[in-house]
Amino acid sequence: MPTTYPTPKLVIFDCDGVLVDSETLSNQVLADNLARYGLHLSLADCMDLFVGGTMAEVRQKAIARGADLPADWVAEVYEETYARLRQGVSLVPGVSDLLALLQERGIAFCVASNGSEDKMRITLGQNGLWELFHPHAMFSAHTLKTGKPDPDLFLAAACHFDVQARDCLVVEDSENGAIAAARAGMRCLGFDPHGKGLRLTRHNAEHITTMAQVPHLIGL
Structure with a gap:
């Protein structure tokens, strides 16, 4: 019998290393x-x-x-x-297709980063994603004065979208991000394309190596 995966109401992306290869x-x-x-x-x-x-x-x-x-x-x-x-930074392969699928299915998404909005303006802006996230789907530690591994960024995003933590999915590449997701009570996919994701999985993140894996893992 095939595994059934829950479909989140909100997908929260880290920025550096998840949306952009920076x-x-x-x-x-x-x-x-x-x-x-x-x-x-x-x-x-x-x-x-x-x-x-x-x-x-x-x-x-x-x-x-x-x-x-x-x-x-x-x-x-x-x-x-x-x-x-x-000078130039690329999107993580598969991100554009994943965001388009979430939009098509009506699933909310946002970015929550320890980086500044100025940095995200540079990296997301040159890849056509700035307007997709700013200002209503962007949560920065510099703005909110709280950063991962504290869960507050993720909880602020869930509150903004009026979604319970259990209905959120976090996509992260850092140990601090995985810890923050665990503390927030949110499911986490740990993106580590070149390794085994051990620094992520020890905090209950599920290891993924490509963005193409995400739709199946969220029931799409």
Whole structure:
């Protein structure tokens, strides 16, 4: 007998690494920047340490590992990151088809990110998605002053759409995002296209490697 999967009333997407393939670009900028301040990390180490965190948390972790960062470092690294992203960032393969299917089936969706709206304007804007999410389906830690792994971003999205947590689905690529989904009481698909998703599945996320898997897993 085939498995029956629940269809959510709201799908909540992370942005970087889920909607847009920006994590590698952003973390290479970060690794290059930190090297100038005495902390030498490989791209892989940088991503393991920092993906899914706020930049304030990144700063604290970097200082704890020996980086000598100036007081205005967060603004500096944002400027360098935005400049790199403006050069071009692609959508994650399959995202456009998935969003079109959700629209066709009348299922609400939104983005909830630890990143800023300015960053999402750059990454989503150059791919034609800014107007799809902004302003009524966009939840930023910078705006709401709360970030993952706290569940507040996800709960704010559910409240905005008048949907119960049990009827939400989160699509995340970071451990902080998976933790936030678990704390919010929401089902989570953990997107890890090149690995086994262990940092996600240990927080009850279901591992996926492509966006093409999502429709089946939500009963569409």
